[in-house]
Amino acid sequence: MIRLLFLFMLFTSTLSAQDTLRIGVAHFPPYTFQDDGGHWNGMAVELWRHVAGEARMIYQMMPYSKDDSLLAALEREEVDLVLAMPISARAEAQVDFTQAFHRSALALALPPTNSLWSVVTGLFTLQFLYIVIGLSALLLIVGSLVYFLERRSNDDQFGGERSLWQGIGSGFWWAGVTMTTIGYGDKAPTSLPGRAVAMLWMLVALAVTSSLTAAIISATNASNVIEFPRELKQKSVGVVKDSPAAEFLQSRKQTFTPFQDVQEGLLALDRDEIEVLVHDATALHHQSRVNPNLRAYVQETDARPEAYAFAVRENSPLYEPINQAVIAITTTSAWRTVVDSYDDGSRSAKSSQ
Known part of the structure; x- marks a missing residue:
């Protein structure tokens, strides 16, 4: 309460010569934008309303078109404060920035989903072919190993009257069924060495299945990344x-x-x-x-990071009290809620579906 009173006293002394602050604003969503009724909204506007409300300030929004320079308007003293200006070394030489109230960086907007046709065509790419060949080779190695371990002690499922390639084919089938956890139960090793290999393959297959899923998604272009x-x-x-x-x-x-x-x-x-x-x-x-x-x-992405803040003229008496108010407000959980309402993807890339 004492802090708010102090800020109020600073503001009132600053505004003794001018009762109404002129706030420069332009269409810059989600920081500043007008709704259908012509009212200004946005992340920066909400922050300013909190700042002005605490000090009971009187202000007037001074809209500028997108092509107009708010920085120039501030230098010409047409406005007293600008909302949502990106901080830069060039601008800092001309104005004073308050504490940044939000940070962002470049991102890529990509089609949200792929059509069935694009997924189907992804199955006929070299990348997907390499996955099939590599997986088949792995299943063939495991299946052959199980066949040679089981062909004498497990005639019904792997050996018996089967030819070499038929036996290896049985092992190949067992390795595939085991990896996918389908578990038909039509074939299973019975010897100790065969069961040891089977147990090891089950554990390895868990990692193979996870990697295979990611690889297939990438190969079929199911991911936009x-x-x-x-x-x-x-x-x-x-x-x-x-x-x-x-x-x-x-x-x-x-x-x-x-x-x-x-x-x-x-x-x-x-x-x-x-x-x-x-x-x-x-x-x-x-x-x-x-x-x-x-x-x-x-x-x-992490490319071209930007920080956004209020801007006032150099050596403006408004700087200190406004900056203190911005720091006080933006360090609260309530402000985090405001930010999330405009930037619901600020912590992770995600698809809006």
Whole structure:
């Protein structure tokens, strides 16, 4: 309570010459955006309302179009504070940033699911063929070993009148059935060496089955995960115009298609006009969630990390009290709940389905 009173006193003394703060804001979801009624919402807006509410501040939202520079507006003293500005060394030379209230990085938006046809065609690739050949060779080795151990003591199931290849075939069948845990029970080793091999194979088969599942998913393209940024060279890529993603890809000489906003890029992804949309992870998660018809699988990366904060003019008397309020609010569990409501994928890449 004492801390809030202190902040209030700082704010009121700061605002003695000006009763209404001018807050610069632009369309930048999920940090700042307008709803259908024209009201401003978003992660940064909610934080500001908490800050202003604690100090009972009077303020006015000053909207700017996407092409306008909020940084320039702040320098021209058209606004007193800017919401949701990405922290950069260049901007820091011109303004003062408060404590960052959110951090993000680049991510990839990929088609959420693959069609049945794409999975079927994945079965006819060299990668899947290599899996089949490798697994068959392993089953053949185990089956042959069991056959040679069992052919004399287990005539009914492995030996007897069977030829060499028929016996090995019986062992191959047993190894496959055992690995898949189907357990028909039509064949089973009876000798001590045969049972020892069978027990060892059961344990090994657990690891083989797990690895096989992942390998088949990868081979059939059932997973959308790609190696970033190397595999982008083989993809048709989209980015939002003049975004950090565009700058990052330009520095790597990656060709891409620019879009006006995230929604337009996700729409192009949905129409198969591009294969990957590269943008801020938080924005992709948010847009994928609020646009049911533009769902996407979001694969996060560590590339081009960004931190977002409020910005005021250099040496502004507003800096200290606002910064203290931001720190006080963003270190609470309540703020974590606010962040999760806008960035529900902030800790792991996941598919919105």
